[in-house]
Structure formats: structure tokens, C-alpha cells
Amino acid sequence: MAQPFKIAEPKKKGKKKGGHKKRSDVNRMVAAEKLNKVSPRIATYISIAAPKSRLPKKHYCDITGYPAPYKDKATGLWFANSRAYTALRNLSHAQSDALLSFRNGTLAK
């Protein structure tokens, strides 16, 4: 019997493309001392890193900063109201990218 949908095939596991990522100085030090294998009863540089956040994320408007219920799919920016949306549509690519960089981790690096 023909099925109306296609059964998804499991993804093939393979080597990722691209070169080996360069390690930072700290990561090299951590690897040299094998801190991953130290028992958790001893506090190390790795064990005291804060865990990942489990709380739900709240979205804030990228233009006004207020709580934002809507997202613009073209730019990926969140907006709070129509006024923010009109401002958002008038942004240049560079400006919208700069706004995006606030919360996609490029600032923190």
C-alpha cells in the first residue's frame, strides 16, 4: 500500500567536513592535564563551569527592548509592536546583522 508520506531515513553518520578546529590556549592546557578524567569530588577549572541554563528563554524586542511576541522571518529579529516593525523594515542589512549580533554570541567572543 502506497503511503501518503515518505518515511524518513536515518541520517548517515560520517566525518564532518572542514579542517580541525584550532584549540584555544586554555583548552590545550586542560587537555594536557586530562582534567576531564579527574573525579568530581575535586574542584577543577572544568568542574566549576556553570551548567547550561534550563529555564525557558524570554524574547525581547531587538529594537525597543520590550517583551516581544512576534518574529520577523526575513531578518530573524523579534519585535514588540507595529512601530518597531516599521523601524525594522527600514533597517539596512548591516544594521539588522548588528542587532542580531547582540544575542547570537558574537559580542561575547
Next chain:
Amino acid sequence: MPTSRVLVIDFGCSRLRVGWSNEDKPRTDIPCMVMKSRHYGAGDNGPTIKIGNDVTESDLARGLVRTGHDGVIVTDATALSLMLDYSFETDLKLKTTLKDTPVVITEAFCNISGARKLVKDLLVETYGATKVVFIVDILTHLAAYALEQSLPLQRDAMPCSGLLVHIGHVATTILPVIDGQPIRTAAKRISVGVCHMVLRLQAALNLRISTLRVVGFQEATILAHGLIYAAEDFDEELSAYKELQEDYEPNTMLEMPPKAEPGLHSFQPLDGPMQQAENEDQKEKRRAAAAERMSQMREEMRKKKEEKESELRKADEAKYLELKRRQEGEAERRRKKKEEREAEEAKIRANLEHHLHGLKERHISLSTQIRELTRRRKQLAQRGTGATRARLEIIAKQMDSGDDGSDIELSEGEWNAYLNVSPEDIDEKVKQLQEEVDRVTVEIQQWDATFVNREPFLESLTVPTQTLIGDFGDPHKTFVYPIGVERIMATEALFKPYLLGITDAGLGETVSFILQQIPATTQAGLGNVMLCGGGARVPGLTKRVAREVGPLLPYSDEPNVSVRVLSEDLGAGWAGARAVSSLVDWKTMKVGEWENFFG
């Protein structure tokens, strides 16, 4: 061996402080920055190296600056050695090696031993130090506090217990201390620090103001001191800002002149004579005539094309000239305006106090007018309710008497109350006055940056000003930055790191993780929250931390959390390291030995 003098080095992520233990203040206090110019041998003196305060904003923007750290860990001994050389030469005037001088140096909490070895090797091999002691930088703040409060300082116990929160330059570390013993396994480090707050503010400012002027990191750091604060309730504060309805104006670009469209050419069929039966002469004649006509037509087409092109060129030139003229005219107008403004400013500057006084009086009179109008509106509303009551009484009278209402006697007061129901156009008046007040406020703030216009609805919240004005080195120019929600957004990253794209848990969530590892019977002692580090001085942070941490602790009738800043002094880390240096028994220390204090 003279043990009275110990070299104390506080090598933080943001600043390097070096000094002697027998002096109150560090001799060197510079930002941790080393810049080496890229062009080798460009001048006669070869490559230049700039250190500390000499590093300029443009060097920072070019990204050649090293701090010696990767995160909180020291990875670059060369940078440290350059900075120490600078300090020893200019401030300490050190001429010999450190052979007879014991050294105390701070390190990050839970430092990697490789990084510690790096620093120790540098001190021992390059500078010839024989006795080096490492102290955890968070705990030095506690030692400095103990010194201030004259609490007993011991070798193996902390002076006080509670939750120690160190908000540093690149990371925030939380360490629970119970009964004087730090619980290292329960400690956590969040990778959000002061520099993240400053970066967020800098990026927001750069997006807000003209593209011609760029706020650098150092300038943003100065701005952040008076600008950022922590909101006690973030969403409530946001709604307060929402009422301000500030305008967002994205940078407008100058429109470029449109490009001239290339001339459109279309091929037109030549309608020649119908091919007929003809003899050779006729054929040749016709061909010659056709060739002549063709050449004529080609000539005509060429001429037409040239004419068209020249027309287009002329139009382009005319457009360009007009645009240029317009720009020049605008520039001249602007220059004139600027001159006028400068003349006015000079006039005002000559008599600034009088001018300010007049402006402030005007502000006061306007705001009192607004207040009276709003009070009048309130009164009218009350009268309205009074009038309806009067009307109801009339109806009740009518019902009682059984009349049809033709001859009801109204008292004069009732009638006046009835007339006064219709409100006047107070709203518009208030709006106009409010605009005037805003204008006057901005004008005052141009001259007096400390002036604060307190809006009535903001009285309960702490939102001082919308704009910040500063002249950075150039007193003739003042820059006005419209700034709003960014003031709290920058600090909010500490509690919601995902605002900056960092996956770590926020401060409140991390404290809840820490409490899971500590038995419930001892949790009550952690209500004593001690903030230290450079970020602890952010205004409003104590209230916010109390709000985040309080509900997590075991319930009690009394307020179960008290948050305080250990020291307002920025050099508390160095002072603490200096205090600890007196605890070390330098005589029994062996050559090259190092030890770690407070666990």
C-alpha cells in the same frame, strides 16, 4: 634577608597592580594591555611596544592588543613579563633581581596548574625570585574586608561565612563559605562579566548614534559608570520605560545620485524596393544607391546616438551639479547655523549661572502648571460623581413625590455641580506643557548633566535620565546619546546570559544549582551574600541579588537574605593580597616553594 618588604602583584583580567607590602597603595595601577606594532622597522627605532595607559582606542579597534589572559586563565607569559618590566622600570625603580624579595601574586579560582607553572617559571627564571606565594583572587577581597572591619585573619579559616559572589571582568564566580571553610566543589563560574556589560552597551550606543562617531571600549567603560544599573524587577522596569515611548531613529544614509540609464536601441527594418527583374546596370545603380542610403542612414544613426549620449551626459552632469550645489548650500547653511549656535553658546557660557537659573525657574513653573492641571482634572472627575449623585437624588425625590418632573426645584449648588460635569480640554494643555518641559529639560541638561527631570510615574522606580551628555576630551563638542532600555539590558546579561547568546545559567539559576549540593541544614547560613569585584559596584545590584537569591533559601520569618558589597574600593584585591602576605611564614619557606592560601 629583609622580610619586611614583600612584592605584591595583583594580575587581574582588567588591571595589573604592583606594589610593596609596606606601602598603602600599589605603585603601578594600569590596564592589562600590551600592544606591539605590526610594521617592523617602520621607524628608526624598530617596532614600538605600548603598555597600559599608552594603548589607545585605535589600537584596541585594530585588535593587536594582548591582555595575557584567555578568559580568566593566564596563558601569555610574554605579555605579563612586558607589563612587569614596565612596572619595575618606571614605578618601582627596581635595579636588582627579586632574589631577596618574596613575591605574592594572585591567581584565578581553581586555576589550571599549567597556567600557575607558567607564571611561577616566569618569576623564578626571568626575575630570579626564590619565594612565590599564590593567592586566590576572590578570597583576597574577603581578606581586605576583614582588614577593614578588623576581623581576625587566620591561615586556615575564612573571616566570615556566606555566599561569596565575585563579579570580575570576564567571569562571575560564586563560592559558598560555610563555617569559615570554602566549599570548592560547590563553586560555580558563569562566563559573564563586566566586559560583557560594557560591550553590550557599546554596541547599543554605536547603533544609536551617527556612523561618523564611534564609541570605543574605553569610552564605553567610562560611560557605563554613570549609566548602567540593575533593575530590581526587570519586567516592571521595562514597562516603565515603555511609557517613556522613546523614539528609535535608525541611521539615515545620504541618497546616492541615480545612475543614468543606457540608451535603448531598437532595430528597425529597412523598407527597400521590392526585388524585381532588372538588368546589370540597374542592379549596380540600385546597389550603389542602396549603399549610399545605407551609409547615410548609418551616419544619421551615429549622429542620433551621439546626440542621445551627449544629452544623457548633460543630464547627468546637471543632476550631479544640482546635487553638489544642494549639498554645498546645505553645508553653508549648516556652517552658518553652527556659527550662530556657537556665538549663542559663547554668550550663554559667559553668563551661565544666570541662564541656568532662568531655565530652572521656567522648568519649575511649567511643572507646577502641569501638576495643577492634573489636580483640576481629578477634582472635575470627583465633581462628576457628585453631580450624578445629585441627579440620583433628584430622581429619588421625583419617585417619592410621584410627580412627572415638570416642577422640580434644584438648589443652586446642585445645578452648578451639574454644569461642571463637562471637562475642559485639559489633556491637550497638559500635552503641550509636557512637550515644553521636555524641551526645557534637554536645554538644561546641555549645560548641567547632573540635572534630573523626575517624571511623576517614575517616582517609585529609579529611572533618572534618558540622555547622557559628555564631552570626551573636547570641551567644545557635546554628544547626546539617546539611551533607554540598554541601561538595564546590559546588566541583565548577568541574570539572563542568553541575552548575549551565552548558554550558561544565570546568577539566580546557578545559585539554585549550588544549593542542591549543600545540605539543607546549613543552607540558611548562605543568606549572607557578599558581592566583590569590579562589577559589584553596579547600582541596584544588591536589591536584585536579594530578589534572586532570597526565594531559593529555606523559609524563615525574618528576612533570610542580606546582600552587601564588601568594598567600594577598586583596589581591594591588591589590599587583600597585601594583608595575606603578612600571614606567610617566609623564614621556613624553601627556595622556589609556592603554596596556595585558603584551601
